[in-house]
Amino acid sequence: MSHPQPMPEMVAETTDEASDYFGSDATGPYDSALREGVRQIFLYDLASGELVDVIPVWRFSSRADRHERALLERGTGPLLDLGCGPARMVQACMSAGRPALGVDLSPAACELAVAQGIPVLRRSLFDALPGEGRWGTVLLIDGNIGIGGDPQRLLRRVFALLTPGGTVIVESHADATVDASFTAMLSDARGRSSATFRWASVGAYALRHHARRAGLRLTREWTAGGRTFCEYARPTT
Numbered sequence: 430m431s432h433p434q435p436m437p438e439m440v441a442e443t444t445d446e447a448s449d450y451f452g453s454d455a456t457g458p459y460d461s462a463l464r465e466g467v468r469q470i471f472l473y474d475l476a477s478g479e480l481v482d483v484i485p486v487w488r489f490s491s492r493a494d495r496h497e498r499a500l501l502e503r504g505t506g507p508l509l510d511l512g513c514g515p516a517r518m519v520q521a522c523m524s525a526g527r528p529a530l531g532v533d534l535s536p537a538a539c540e541l542a543v544a545q546g547i548p549v550l551r552r553s554l555f556d557a558l559p560g561e562g563r564w565g566t567v568l569l570i571d572g573n574i575g576i577g578g579d580p581q582r583l584l585r586r587v588f589a590l591l592t593p594g595g596t597v598i599v600e601s602h603a604d605a606t607v608d609a610s611f612t613a614m615l616s617d618a619r620g621r622s623s624a625t626f627r628w629a630s631v632g633a634y635a636l637r638h639h640a641r642r643a644g645l646r647l648t649r650e651w652t653a654g655g656r657t658f659c660e661y662a663r664p665t666t
């Protein structure tokens with residue numbers, strides 16, 4: 430792993446007023462990394478200045494691996510990948526003969542997906558989406574349970590997108606006890622930094638609580654390839 434840059438001081442002074450989302454910044458480190466083939470960028474907690482996560486952009490730009498393809502064997506009906514990036518999961522799902530759509534805010538991610546003929550919508554997942562209440566499976570992987578920094582709000586949105594009986598697969602934090610919501614920023618090894626945005630890190634235990642509050646029912650928790658996944662269903666009644 431290349432050495433992360435210290436968080437720029439100017440941004441560290443920013444208060445908790447973030448309104449942007451991860452990836453909404455067309456000239457920020459994430460879009461630049463996708464366009465330039467940079468392998469990883471760094472996610473910081475603005476208040477503490479601590480490095481929270483190394484974002485594996487290389488994985489987003491690769492094909493789905495066997496553990497990820499196995500996720501697609503679960504659930505039925507059309508699949509919606511929220512925060513799909515360049516949409517490797519949508520591509521894998523469609524290759525398996527199942528209809529799928531990706532949603533992402535990032536201009537670079539959407540352009541890369543579209544260039545490969547993968548169907549994506551460039552839109553916030555909190556905006557109106559096609560097929561609300563009819564999706565068989567929703568994906569929130571690669572840390573995307575962090576989007577918006579309010580896991581309950583996000584899971585309530587997922588509930589509304591799913592058909593009754595439909596399922597969401599969430600990748601949770603490796604540490605099951607983690608439950609943190611914070612203002613974050615991204616930076617890269619060249620010292621470029623993003624606008625600030627709200628983000629969350631959620632382990633499997635906290636996810637149970639957030640999901641229950643959102644009306645979702647736990648159906649399975651498992652690990653694969655060193656990653657932790659949790660599946661929740663929208664009850665049929």
Ligand SMILES: C[S@@+](CC[C@H](N)C(=O)[O-])C[C@H]1O[C@@H](n2cnc3c(N)ncnc32)[C@H](O)[C@@H]1O
Nearest residue numbers: 450452489512513514515533534535553554571
């Ligand atoms: C940690 S990355 C995960 C990327 C990814 N799952 C992939 O396969 O490439 C988070 C992704 O969520 C997207 N995102 C963040 N906030 C979003 C929002 N409100 N609506 C849609 N996408 C969002 C970002 O642009 C970014 O691509």
